Structures are given as C-alpha cells and as structure tokens.
Amino acid sequence: MLLRPFKNKVIPTLIFKRYRSAKPSYNDLESYLRYAEFVKLRKESTTFLGTTFEMKVKEKLQSALNIPDLQYSGGAYDNGIDLIGKLDISQFKTEQAPEKPTYVVNGKRIKPLALRKNMDIDVLVQCKSFAFKISAKEIRELSGIFHYNIAPKDRNKTLVIMTAPNY
Numbered sequence: 001m002l003l004r005p006f007k008n009k010v011i012p013t014l015i016f017k018r019y020r021s022a023k024p025s026y027n028d029l030e031s032y033l034r035y036a037e038f039v040k041l042r043k044e045s046t047t048f049l050g051t052t053f054e055m056k057v058k059e060k061l062q063s064a065l066n067i068p069d070l071q072y073s074g075g076a077y078d079n080g081i082d083l084i085g086k087l088d089i090s091q092f093k094t095e096q097a098p099e100k101p102t103y104v105v106n107g108k109r110i111k112p113l114a115l116r117k118n119m120d121i122d123v124l125v126q127c128k129s130f131a132f133k134i135s136a137k138e139i140r141e142l143s144g145i146f147h148y149n150i151a152p153k154d155r156n157k158t159l160v161i162m163t164a165p166n167y
Helices: 029-038 046-064 136-149 152-157
Strands: 002-006 009-013 083-088 103-105 108-110 120-127 158-163
Touching (some): 029 046, 046 120, 120 136, 120 152, 152 158
Parallel strands (some): 120 158
Antiparallel strands (some): 002 009, 083 120, 103 108
C-alpha cells in the first residue's frame, strides 16, 4: 500500500497494474449524499443511483467480510473497478488442516489458501446497478477487466466480485 497526498491529506492508495483513477472527495454514503446535495445532483440520475448503490455495497462488504480499508474508486476512467481493498483471509481459517499440501486443478498445482504465508488477498469490486439481471456479457466484461488490471503473477492473489441488486 502506498501513501500519497491528496488535498492536504494523506490517504492510503492501492496500486495495481495499469490502474489509476481520480480520487473522489467522498468515501462513504453519508459524505456522497452531502456532495450530491451540494452539487445539486438529480436523485433520478443514473450517476446518483449508481454511486449510491456502490456506497451501499461498500458498507455491506466492509461489515460482512470485514474489509476495513475498502476504497471507492469509481467514476470516469476507473477501468471498470468501483471498489478496491485487501481482505485478510486468516479470519476464515478453520482448525482443520487441508488434506494435502497441494492440489492439481486443470493441470496446475494449487496450494490451499489456508497454507499461504501471506493471508491478504486483493479485492476488486464491480457494481452494476441494473434494473434487470446481469447477463453473460457483463461476466465477460468482468473477466476482461480482471485480465487488464491484474498482472499474471498476481492473479492467484486477487478476488473479483460483481454485485447487482437483481440476480
């Protein structure tokens, strides 16, 4: 995690391959609603509805998965990533040890997550505030976003989540 100055504040920033986004002046639902009121954003606009959904998802993921440093990165030129953070998977570790130290999946050796030394994985979240169900097209786009933003050596250390109100 890098620290960079922003408007006389120092904020944590997670950097991924080819990933850069303008940092907004809000990072939670309450501050976004104040911002939207200040700039007189229409409550029916897709921008308002989409960002409100993203902030609600952020709050839900922070509480449900215990991701304290989940950062909002949506907006124009966000490379398809709305939320970004790190998840400590040691909180999900059980007392039962894996049966084998490695498994072969599709011809590749895979080490169980419970045996990893570094228990942090990167989390990328894409939010789709659609009035209809997501389709295969959105899943293919998510795969492209993953391959564009994440270096091949980091792909087994990254979790990508797509959220939608309708499924």
